[in-house]
Amino acid sequence: MQLCSGGFLLLLLASVPPSFLLKDQEEDELPLTTTRPTRVTAAQNVSGCPSKCTCPTEETVDCGGLDLHIFPSNISAGVQHLSLQNNLLQELSYNELSRLARLKTLNLHNNHITSEGLPDEAFESLQLLQYLYLANNKLTVAPQFLPSSLRIVDLAANRLTCIYPFTFGHKPALRSVYMHNNQLNNTGLPFDAFNGSDAVTTMIFSSNRLTYVPQNLPRAIVRLHLQNNRITRVPKGALSSQWRLRELYLQNNNLSSEGLHPSTFSRLKSLEYLDLSNNNLTQVPAGLPANIVILHLGRNRLSVLPPERLSRVRSLQYLLLQGNPLTVAGVHSEAFSHLRSLHTLHLYNNRLDGIPLGLPRRVRSLMLLHNQITRVGLHDFAATYFLAELNLSYNRLYSAHIHRLAFRKLRLLETLDISGNLLTLLPAGLPASLQILNLQKNQLNSLSPELLANLTILKELHLAHNRLRIASISPGTWQELHGLKLLDLSYNELSYVPPDLPESLENLYLQHNRIAVIMAEAFLTTPNIRVISLRSNRLLAANVSEMAFADLKLLEVMDTTGNPEPINISLLQAANWTQTQMGT
């Protein structure tokens, strides 16, 4: 899912007309805004403009997207911004390039340039060059020497296996380096690759073949993307002086806990986002710095959360632990106790057999789906007063194992999902704050008013894929649901449209039941209905009363496909159906 910023840049470029507007992520690096309105508006030709190209000013030459095979001749020697992106160039002529000594921007994105076609000395005379874009070419080795004036270098999506000390090194103004989607391993990355380039803040080295985190990274670095490599370890000291680092991506590597030192992350006092997901960690790393806001440890091999590992990370707001083999016994009751800012906790796809003890007190969104939880006890949610969203779907909950007062403290709960369990009854004591209740894919076989009594602001009730029959829905079941807009009763065993549905209802899903008759008064209580699905029931045309629909002025979608006979309803008043699907 993660797109590194350079990848974003490429996507952006692919979809806009060629122009000189190449944005870096850095707020302070918008170098070319002065030449922005080139192509469309100010396309007057200036003398000395190469044929077919556009030259809005003396300094700007745009030859992008012209299928050029050779470097255009006649480019004015005074050009500062030259775009040749989206062409078919295989090589750059030393003579042509070296003439352009005033160049600040050279955009060669998306050509066929090989390392053989890029003479080492090609850039020697370009002593003013600041922005060099060479992504999406066929380079196998990086240029040996790049000018020391450079601010941004983009070499992404080539086939680079190595870079040189003067490729990125010895460039005091260099801010951003994009090297993702290449074939670089640690052997190809010299120890002094960034020597003398102390201003680098962005390094995008994702999707290469690195096996450890490079050492001697620039100290000012803010954004370091190393995801999708083959990294197994972080050498001791590799991140010891990068105290400005805010964003460290190490997901999709092969990091093991043995490959991390207790001090690996401890000096990173600006670190806010640490992604270690999809690695091979068996323990939460030690020494995590205090300012992390988002910590992603999903898809590792964590089976325990000890009390001390997360205790320093007091700014943590999102803790993502899905896809690990955590059990309730492995989660220490103090593991979350210092996490006072934590509002989102993902524990899905683990091996939890119950609700973990000591849940963070301020948690608002708790994802416990796809575990093996068999019961919810009286005290499990007794201290999580701020919980707004609770997802318990796809566990092993029986109605008898949900304590009738289990949810009593959750006065702010808005969304509760217990779908995909083994419930036969609605849970008791649901909080009046609920807006979305999902109980689909259980074994519910009755509904009664007491259990829904206080849910006056409930908007959505999902009851699909249960065993509900008309006779097992007690009279008055819906009467307190004054806010209900969506009711999904599809895939049950209903033989009629349930009576006395709430007036607020707008979407009613009844597909895949056994409904054989629609009586005249079926929708009498629901004048605001917009969508009715009666697909795949047992309706015969003769058993559908046209009167039932006559007053439904807002009805937009009526689906009666998949019944034994086509159902044709003449619409007496509803003149404005946007979609009416009749039986076929």
Ligand SMILES: *[C@@H]1O[C@H](CO)[C@@H](O)[C@H](O)[C@H]1NC(C)=O
């Ligand atoms: C600029 O010159 C080229 C070729 O010389 C021509 O194709 C193009 O139409 C000219 N553009 C304008 C705006 O005159």
Ligand SMILES: *[C@@H]1O[C@H](CO)[C@@H](O)[C@H](O)[C@H]1NC(C)=O
């Ligand atoms: C280059 O410019 C010269 C003089 O301006 C002109 O005579 C020549 O035809 C141009 N060549 C090309 C390839 O456009």
Ligand SMILES: *[C@@H]1O[C@H](CO)[C@@H](O)[C@H](O)[C@H]1NC(C)=O
């Ligand atoms: C690093 O890459 C180079 C060039 O592809 C290759 O020759 C070398 O064997 C690789 N080294 C390791 C340790 O994989």
Ligand SMILES: *[C@@H]1O[C@H](CO)[C@@H](O)[C@H](O)[C@H]1NC(C)=O
């Ligand atoms: C790094 O560069 C500095 C000067 O910029 C130089 O003194 C030093 O020897 C270089 N170190 C390496 C390892 O190249």
Ligand SMILES: *[C@@H]1O[C@H](CO)[C@@H](O)[C@H](O)[C@H]1NC(C)=O
């Ligand atoms: C991950 O690293 C371990 C050594 O720590 C190695 O045995 C294993 O083959 C590596 N797995 C992959 C997929 O690279």
Ligand SMILES: *[C@@H]1O[C@H](CO)[C@@H](O)[C@H](O)[C@H]1NC(C)=O
């Ligand atoms: C995880 O690390 C162990 C050694 O600690 C190794 O045997 C195993 O292959 C690694 N798993 C993967 C998926 O690389």
Ligand SMILES: *[C@@H]1O[C@H](CO)[C@@H](O)[C@H](O)[C@H]1NC(C)=O
């Ligand atoms: C609960 O998680 C399931 C699985 O990801 C998801 O489909 C469902 O939308 C979630 N429930 C709510 C109410 O968001």
Ligand SMILES: *[C@@H]1O[C@H](CO)[C@@H](O)[C@H](O)[C@H]1NC(C)=O
């Ligand atoms: C509904 O709310 C009232 C008052 O808050 C409470 O006494 C009653 O137990 C609640 N009923 C249910 C089913 O939760």
Ligand SMILES: *[C@@H]1O[C@H](CO)[C@@H](O)[C@H](O)[C@H]1NC(C)=O
């Ligand atoms: C459907 O209509 C037929 C013919 O009008 C009638 O015999 C039958 O009883 C009706 N079925 C139901 C379920 O009302």
Ligand SMILES: *[C@@H]1O[C@H](CO)[C@@H](O)[C@H](O)[C@H]1NC(C)=O
């Ligand atoms: C449906 O009813 C309309 C209006 O009564 C009529 O024009 C149309 O032919 C009918 N279609 C079918 C398939 O019976």
Ligand SMILES: *[C@@H]1O[C@H](CO)[C@@H](O)[C@H](O)[C@H]1NC(C)=O
């Ligand atoms: C039909 O719907 C359109 C837009 O949804 C609305 O502007 C128009 O007034 C409606 N006409 C009638 C007769 O309801």
